[in-house]
Amino acid sequence: MTEAIRTTCAYCGVGCGISATPTGPRSVTIKGDEQHPANGGRLCSKGTHLGETVGLTGRLLHPMIGNRRASWDKSLDLVAKKFRDTVDRFGPDSVAFYVSGQLLTEDYYVANKLMKGFIGTANIDTNSRLCMSSAVAGHNRAFGEDIVPASYDDLDEADLIVLVGSNTAWCHPIVYQRIQAARAERGTKLVVIDPRRTETCEGADLHLAVKPGTDVALMNGLLAWCDQEGVTDPAFIADHLNAPEGFWEHIRTGHDLWTTAKTCDIAPALLEQFYKLFAATARTVTLFSQGINQSIRGTDQVNTIINVHLATGRIGKPGAAPFSITGQPNAMGGREVGGLASTLAAHMDFAPENVERVGRFWAAPTMATKPGLKAVDLFRAINEGRIKALWVMATNPAVSLPDANRVREALEAVPFLVVSDIIADTDTSVHADVRLPAAGWGEKDGTVTNSDRTISRQRPFMALPGEAKPDWWIIKEVGRRMGWRNAFAYDRPADIWREHARLTAYQNDGARLLNLRAQATIGNDAYEAMEPFRWGGDKPFADGRFSTPDGKARLVLTKQMDLQEPLQQWPMTLNTGRYRDQWHTMTRTGLSAKLARHREEPLVEIHAEDAQELGIADGDLAQVSTAQGNSIFRVGLSDGQRRGEIFTPIHWTDQISTGGRTGLLPRPLVDPHSGQPGFKLTPARIEKVATEWKGFLILRGEQPARVPCLWATKVTVPGGALYEVAGNGDPARLEACLPKGDRVEAVDVSRGTRRVAIIKDGKLAGVLFVTRTGLLPSRDWLIGQLEAEEVGASVLAARGPSSQPDKGPTICVCFDIGLNQIVAAIRDQSLVDVPAIGKAIGAGTNCGSCRPALANILAQIPQETLHAAE
Ligand SMILES: Nc1nc2c(c(=O)[nH]1)N[C@H]1C(S)=C(S)[C@@H](COP(=O)(O)OP(=O)(O)OC[C@H]3O[C@@H](n4cnc5c(=O)[nH]c(N)nc54)[C@H](O)[C@@H]3O)O[C@H]1N2
Numbered sequence: 125m126t127e128a129i130r131t132t133c134a135y136c137g138v139g140c141g142i143s144a145t146p147t148g149p150r151s152v153t154i155k156g157d158e159q160h161p162a163n164g165g166r167l168c169s170k171g172t173h174l175g176e177t178v179g180l181t182g183r184l185l186h187p188m189i190g191n192r193r194a195s196w197d198k199s200l201d202l203v204a205k206k207f208r209d210t211v212d213r214f215g216p217d218s219v220a221f222y223v224s225g226q227l228l229t230e231d232y233y234v235a236n237k238l239m240k241g242f243i244g245t246a247n248i249d250t251n252s253r254l255c256m257s258s259a260v261a262g263h264n265r266a267f268g269e270d271i272v273p274a275s276y277d278d279l280d281e282a283d284l285i286v287l288v289g290s291n292t293a294w295c296h297p298i299v300y301q302r303i304q305a306a307r308a309e310r311g312t313k314l315v316v317i318d319p320r321r322t323e324t325c326e327g328a329d330l331h332l333a334v335k336p337g338t339d340v341a342l343m344n345g346l347l348a349w350c351d352q353e354g355v356t357d358p359a360f361i362a363d364h365l366n367a368p369e370g371f372w373e374h375i376r377t378g379h380d381l382w383t384t385a386k387t388c389d390i391a392p393a394l395l396e397q398f399y400k401l402f403a404a405t406a407r408t409v410t411l412f413s414q415g416i417n418q419s420i421r422g423t424d425q426v427n428t429i430i431n432v433h434l435a436t437g438r439i440g441k442p443g444a445a446p447f448s449i450t451g452q453p454n455a456m457g458g459r460e461v462g463g464l465a466s467t468l469a470a471h472m473d474f475a476p477e478n479v480e481r482v483g484r485f486w487a488a489p490t491m492a493t494k495p496g497l498k499a500v501d502l503f504r505a506i507n508e509g510r511i512k513a514l515w516v517m518a519t520n521p522a523v524s525l526p527d528a529n530r531v532r533e534a535l536e537a538v539p540f541l542v543v544s545d546i547i548a549d550t551d552t553s554v555h556a557d558v559r560l561p562a563a564g565w566g567e568k569d570g571t572v573t574n575s576d577r578t579i580s581r582q583r584p585f586m587a588l589p590g591e592a593k594p595d596w597w598i599i600k601e602v603g604r605r606m607g608w609r610n611a612f613a614y615d616r617p618a619d620i621w622r623e624h625a626r627l628t629a630y631q632n633d634g635a636r637l638l639n640l641r642a643q644a645t646i647g648n649d650a651y652e653a654m655e656p657f658r659w660g661g662d663k664p665f666a667d668g669r670f671s672t673p674d675g676k677a678r679l680v681l682t683k684q685m686d687l688q689e690p691l692q693q694w695p696m697t698l699n700t701g702r703y704r705d706q707w708h709t710m711t712r713t714g715l716s717a718k719l720a721r722h723r724e725e726p727l728v729e730i731h732a733e734d735a736q737e738l739g740i741a742d743g744d745l746a747q748v749s750t751a752q753g754n755s756i757f758r759v760g761l762s763d764g765q766r767r768g769e770i771f772t773p774i775h776w777t778d779q780i781s782t783g784g785r786t787g788l789l790p791r792p793l794v795d796p797h798s799g800q801p802g803f804k805l806t807p808a809r810i811e812k813v814a815t816e817w818k819g820f821l822i823l824r825g826e827q828p829a830r831v832p833c834l835w836a837t838k839v840t841v842p843g844g845a846l847y848e849v850a851g852n853g854d855p856a857r858l859e860a861c862l863p864k865g866d867r868v869e870a871v872d873v874s875r876g877t878r879r880v881a882i883i884k885d886g887k888l889a890g891v892l893f894v895t896r897t898g899l900l901p902s903r904d905w906l907i908g909q910l911e912a913e914e915v916g917a918s919v920l921a922a923r924g925p926s927s928q929p930d931k932g933p934t935i936c937v938c939f940d941i942g943l944n945q946i947v948a949a950i951r952d953q954s955l956v957d958v959p960a961i962g963k964a965i966g967a968g969t970n971c972g973s974c975r976p977a978l979a980n981i982l983a984q985i986p987q988e989t990l991h992a993a994e
């Protein structure tokens with residue numbers, strides 16, 4: 125029996141501890157780590173199903189130069205030479221790295237050191253620019269340092285939790301479960317501020333469906349209310365805060381309840397309820413994420429939230445804090461090493477004394493002396509020919525940057541592109557001159573920092589596959605080959621960790637709260653055995669001292685601007701975000717058949733009345749257009765959408781679909797302080813797309829084929845893949861996607877229906893069902909036949925001898941329980957709450973990610989029908 129390895133989840137910034145027990149070379153049993161402070165043994169659906177994503181499907185296993193396999197030596201020499209030559213010819217500012225909050229701290233540190241101390245430019249930016257940079261800029265403005273002044277324990281101690289622009293139930297499910305536990309145990313109140321009614325609202329006491337982009341008005345109105353009600357803390361304000369000229373006059377003018385309610389388009393009574401609750405509850409945590417950060421006024425939005433906490437003294441105390449919750453597993457570690465183009469290293473900026481200090485510490489030959497290009501500007505600079513060599517690590521900008529079609533042009537145009545990834549073909553890597561195979565989760569070795577400053581180890585439990593190498597190793601090898609052998613002489617992650625820790629402590633007289641002095645001398649064994657720990661203490665700023673020169677925090681004067689100007693050509697507003705069971709560009713979660721069940725296609729969600737006016741029905745295809753481009757989505761009617769607003773998911777790529785690509789739609793406009801793009805608000809248009817036929821394709825085994833039709837989306841299913849397809853012209857061309865084998869076929873001319881199955885050695889190898897006017901059968905039974913021993917022509921009936929009733933869309937992915945089964949159980953057994961559903965049929969009793977969905981289903985079934993059933 126192999127021993128369990130304690131590691132940290134690959135995905136979100138909650139940073140859950142995992143206990144992984146290998147069961148074979150590429151298989152593992154995953155459990156929550158009961159000892160880990162972030163999760164205490166719990167895992168959400170994504171963490172629970174990590175085991176399904178550690179196979180080698182699609183992995184990049186060897187360095188590739190163009191489409192040819194190459195040795196590490198040759199590939200690394202080429203990368204080093206191209207970067208060296210480019211710097212020699214065009215200067216250091218002609219090269220760039222674009223890295224990721226999914227690198228480990230050790231990887232990140234080496235990349236940052238190579239660029240800022242040795243190549244001599246700060247042109248290293250990260251996808252955290254798209255994610256956390258407004259929070260970083262907001263913290264710096266308010267506190268003088270990028271400190272998250274909260275911990276998860278505060279959620280247990282708060283009496284009120286306000287979620288602003290955060291779909292916590294889907295994106296930080298274990299934090300959400302913790303909040304729900306606090307509600308159940310101590311009656312903590314929960315308020316959600318989000319234009320959409322998400323599943324996060326199912327367990328909330330109040331939901332404010334604000335007009336998008338009006339959070340500044342909402343929070344300034346809240347501060348005005350607190351001021352008027354005498355809830356501000358005059359002593360704290362006098363002793364610990366600096367307010368700019370005219371700050372309070374500004375707050376006291378035009379921020380009354382009625383004006384604010386109008387600006388935010390919320391009923392005044394509802395707004396008053398929130399304001400009263402906030403004013404009455406000293407222990408308040410305001411947790412925020414992308415609805416706040418991803419705005420062209422993101423930094424102001426962050427500061428407006430922080431202003432309220434500062435002015436009411438609700439900071440540095442148990443259960444009272446503004447809480448920027450991070451997205452990626454190591455977003456925070458990246459901030460700590462200084463991996464953003466706008467920071468230098470270890471919470472130091474580009475002030476001359478910092479450049480000098482870090483330069484001395486690194487013994488650096490050519491220090492960067494000024495901030496580098498931020499992500500959106502970086503790709504613009506490539507398109508303008510100013511960047512001639514780019515190295516992308518652990519991010520997929522062809523999908524995830526705004527105006528992604530222009531980004532693809534840049535990736536194509538840059539004279540030399542290196543991509544380090546774990547996957548061979550991504551929308552980004554298909555443009556690469558050199559592809560370098562990186563170690564993935566379960567193979568990587570190092571540290572990550574989660575949302576509440578807890579540093580945990582990611583430990584390997586599988587051997588490196590093929591020739592894959594850890595990111596830190598790849599970067600230091602390039603550094604050495606560029607001529608800096610001693611500066612990059614690391615043998616193991618612990619060497620890098622100690623150096624990073626020493627830098628945080630170097631000449632740090634207390635001016636920087638980030639100080640890992642105690643880690644600077646730890647031995648390799650101690651690093652190996654490191655337990656999760658939180659830096660900066662439990663309550664930063666508890667003494668009212670901040671990291672500014674005078675020790676006082678700063679209030680920032682912010683003004684609401686109208687961000688949502690309806691334009692005739694673009695009458696709708698496009699909002700974008702995440703699904704519960706997919707991670708970003710799906711290179712990993714897309715491998716799991718279980719996780720695919722929650723949402724099998726990318727939906728554009730729209731209010732029913734908007735849809736009706738536009739002649740669009742549920743399940744139709746529709747094209748979403750913006751000034752940047754257009755893409756097709758499946759329509760999902762949703763009463764959680766405000767009128768005039770549509771929502772699309774960020775996950776789908778060219779690798780798995782022909783449409784559903786959100787990234788090409790948003791404007792490349794950014795916040796002036798942080799450079800973070802305004803992903804949540806883009807003027808848009810939507811129109812129905814009619815197709816002559818629709819259908820589906822199910823294929824056994826691995827499926828590299830692209831399906832030649834207008835609409836095709838692929839999901840992993842047990843034993844193969846399912847494609848939903850639709851298009852015009854003759855659907856027969858799709859038959860090219862079917863494998864060779866015995867063919868059985870059924871045609872119904874009147875409905876324009878054709879059903880084809882390919883059987884190989886008695887087993888089902890593929891099916892194609894298309895119809896012009898008829899209905900399509902449920903896919904579930906056919907998918908089940910992929911793993912059946914023997915099938916015959918009867919498979920075309922798409923129904924077994926004792927066919928089960930249709931389960932409906934999967935709600936509980938752990939136990940594969942569908943909507944219809946849940947509704948039936950609720951009706952038949954008169955179930956009244958989520959635990960009762962769990963007792964009756966098990967749904968929601970494993971990872972718990974679907975509990976908000978169960979609550980939603982319950983809420984939609986009228987109680988009378990339950991009594992009728994009794
Ligand atoms: N399942 C899953 N979980 C994830 C990820 C994933 O890909 N999948 N990614 C991780 C990462 S990197 C991140 S950054 C986090 C993101 O986590 P979240 O920020 O929770 O996720 P999003 O869906 O991007 O957006 C949050 C909400 O902001 C709302 N919003 C839009 N505009 C406004 C506005 O003007 N005001 C307010 N108040 N709200 C607005 C949206 O309607 C949306 O519901 O999730 C992390 N966790």
Ligand SMILES: Nc1nc2c(c(=O)[nH]1)N[C@H]1C(S)=C(S)[C@@H](COP(=O)(O)OP(=O)(O)OC[C@H]3O[C@@H](n4cnc5c(=O)[nH]c(N)nc54)[C@H](O)[C@@H]3O)O[C@H]1N2
Nearest residue numbers: 251254255518519520524544545546562700708709711803
């Ligand atoms: N419209 C819109 N766009 C958005 C957002 C939005 O809300 N709306 N959100 C933004 C946010 S917050 C984020 S964080 C980004 C995320 O966007 P991306 O960072 O582009 O998305 P990922 O799919 O996480 O990309 C990670 C890549 O790294 C690879 N990888 C995984 N592990 C490793 C490793 O250990 N080493 C290496 N070298 N590679 C690895 C994966 O295969 C994948 O190709 O998207 C942003 N884009």
Ligand code: SF4
Nearest residue numbers: 133135136140168171
């Ligand atoms: S909440 Fe889920 S995705 Fe996030 S770290 Fe925990 S298990 Fe992983």
Ligand SMILES: [Mo]
Nearest residue numbers: 254255451452
């Ligand atoms: Mo993110």
